[in-house]
Amino acid sequence: MNRRTVLITGATQGLGRGIALHLAAQGHTVLLHGRDRARLDAVVAEIRATVPDAPVRTYLADLSDLDQVRAMAAGVREREPRLDALVNNAVAGGGSDPLRREVSRQGHELRFTVNHLAPYALTRDLLPLLTASAPARVVNVASIGQEAVDFDDVMLEHGYEGLRAYCRSKLAMIMATFELAAELAGTAVTVNALHPAHLMDTEGVRAYGLTPVTGVEEGVRPTVRLITDPALQSTTGRYFDQFTDARAHEQAYDGAARRRLMELTRALVGESVRQ
Known part of the structure; x- marks a missing residue:
């Protein structure tokens, strides 16, 4: 078996934990990210209870702070x-108080930061290691819940609602996926x-007040599949609805909108300064 080293963000609960347990059972090396040391240690213990010699390492960071994102990338x-693979899975959902607008340490809208800016910054900073x-593979865990980014109010300072912020941030993640895939063409x-x-049984789904309809598995x-399937080794720049190569929100295919988003994203994460 081709054993891989895979970094999974948001690996202490829900989907991230499930991915980590699955990959560890298959013999892969799992790098677990979380923002709570006790939860990270609990997942490590859970993995080693079934795979005693599992190669597992942990990385602690709060992805709502881009300085911590950069520090984690440097540590990796x-x-x-x-x-061999980066799974950008950590998420800020709609929230338990969806009308309360929250911001990151850098002052950006929280969901836009955790769901888009942080994965982009982490991926960008880990590209030298991924390329080497x-x-x-980079796998971005997005959502079927997508809403067009409003470039006149990207940070949703007007008419804020948590699920709306979540849906916009997930579309931004998909748009960045397409842009980065095009940039990396030919690099493998x-x-x-x-x-x-759809609506997995996760803490975020329940916190927003929704009723889960599917299990995490x-x-x-x-x-x-996107991490390990040999048949997908050259597949890039795609959006999948579970196993189906699907079409995302129309804005994701608007080249001008994607370029505008990436210019803003690069400025917000300070990419030009760090490269």
């Missing part, structure tokens, strides 16, 4: 000899996004 580059490990680093499953299987 320093400690890991290779990285190629063939490698692929970038794809997916909607893993329903989302684990299509996500792991």
Whole structure:
């Protein structure tokens, strides 16, 4: 078996935890990200209870702080000899108080930060390691819930609602997926996004007041497929609805909108300064 080293963000609960358990059971090295040390340690213990010699390492960071995102990426580059896949799974959902607008440490709208800016910054900072490990894959866990980004109010300072912010941030993630895939063409680093499953039984779904309709395992299987399936080694720049190559929101195919989003994204994460 081709054993991979896979970094999973948001690996302490829900889908991320499920992916980590699945990959560890298959013999892959799993790098677990979380923002709570006790929860990280609990997942490590859970993995090693069934796979005692499982290669597992942990990375602690709050993805609502872009400085911590950069620090985590630097730690991964320093400690890991290779990285075969990055799964950007950590998420800020609609919230338990969806009319309360929250901001990141840098002052950006929280969901736009955690669901779009942080995954982009992390991917960008880990590209040297991913490229050196190629063939490698980036899997962005998006959502079927998508709403057009309003470039006159990207941070939703007017008419805020948590699910709306979530849906806009997930479309931004998909748009960035397409842009990065095009940029990396020919490098053997692929970038794809997916909607893993509908209303999985996760803390975020319940916090917003929604009733789960599927188990987490329903989302684990299509996500792991994008990480490990040999048939998808050259597939890039796609959006999947579970196992189906699907079409995202129309704005994702608007080249001008994508360029505008990426100009803003690069400015917000300070990419031009760091490169």
